[in-house]
Amino acid sequence: ILNVEQSPQSLHVQEGDSTNFTCSFPSSNFYALHWYRWETAKSPEALFVMTLNGDEKKKGRISATLNTKEGYSYLYIKGSQPEDSATYLCASPYSGAGSYQLTFGKGTKLSVIP
Amino acid sequence: DGGITQSPKYLFRKEGQNVTLSCEQNLNHDAMYWYRQDPGQGLRLIYYSQIVNDFQKGDIAEGYSVSREKKESFPLTVTSAQKNPTAFYLCASTDGQGARPLHFGNGTRLTVT
Numbered sequence: 001i002l003n004v005e006q007s008p009q010s011l012h013v014q015e016g017d018s019t020n021f022t023c024s025f026p027s028s029n030f031y032a033l034h035w036y037r038w039e040t041a042k043s044p045e046a047l048f049v050m051t052l053n054g055d056e057k058k059k060g061r062i063s064a065t066l067n068t069k070e071g072y073s074y075l076y077i078k079g080s081q082p083e084d085s086a087t088y089l090c091a092s093p094y095s096g097a098g099s100y101q102l103t104f105g106k107g108t109k110l111s112v113i114p
Numbered sequence: 115d116g117g118i119t120q121s122p123k124y125l126f127r128k129e130g131q132n133v134t135l136s137c138e139q140n141l142n143h144d145a146m147y148w149y150r151q152d153p154g155q156g157l158r159l160i161y162y163s164q165i166v167n168d169f170q171k172g173d174i175a176e177g178y179s180v181s182r183e184k185k186e187s188f189p190l191t192v193t194s195a196q197k198n199p200t201a202f203y204l205c206a207s208t209d210g211q212g213a214r215p216l217h218f219g220n221g222t223r224l225t226v227t
Contacts, residue, residue, distance in 0.1 A: 004156070031212050032213040034215060036216075042220070043118075043204070043218040044218045046215030046217070049213055049215050089156070089157070091157075093211070094212070099211045099213075100145055100170075100211055100212060101159055101212075102212060102216065103156075103159070104156040106156040
């Protein structure tokens with residue numbers, strides 16, 4: 001089983017603050033790194049899928065970076081809003097024959113205080 | 115609108131009974147997945163299917179069974195052999211391998227007493 005770790009486990013920020021959190025994964029046999037946002041009472045929604053070292057992706061106020069050599073990805077939220085409150089999950093698939101199997105981290109729960 | 119439908123949203127069963135969770139998608143995706151979530155844990159893969167009539171065990175397949183007779187449908191049966199069946203179950207699908215995003219259903223919360 002792939003070991004995907006996320007930190008911190010939870011985070012409380014004030015509205016307007018910028019924040020970031022980390023996903024770490026094994027750097028060997030890297031294939032892809034996924035980020036999902038999971039709001040309460042909704043289904044997880046894909047934010048980004050990244051495959052290349054040094055890749056940066058952006059969606060509105062949310063962006064992500066990827067370092068496959070050292071095995072980590074950062075998710076940044078600029079100017080947090082209450083609607084950003086959610087659990088953010090990262091996941092990575094096994095490489096090779098098992099690349100359909102995604103392993104998820106435990107998530108970072110973000111609460112944005114108005 | 116295309117999407118994944120899981121039913122029911124809440125399910126209650128007595129210990130010792132098998133129960134089947136439904137997952138239907140109209141996204142024309144080949145691959146479908148079942149994940150389980152427990153408090154304090156990440157999503158854990160139960161079974162996945164890359165194509166019709168084929169499926170593979172995930173990390174925690176013991177006590178579960180699946181079928182994939184149609185592209186649109188991937189039902190999960192929680193058998194009486196599953197020691198801790200009470201959990202939140204998520205179904206997902208994708209149109210490719212590990213570099214394609216998953217699309218998730220809204221989940222089924224199963225409580226076994």
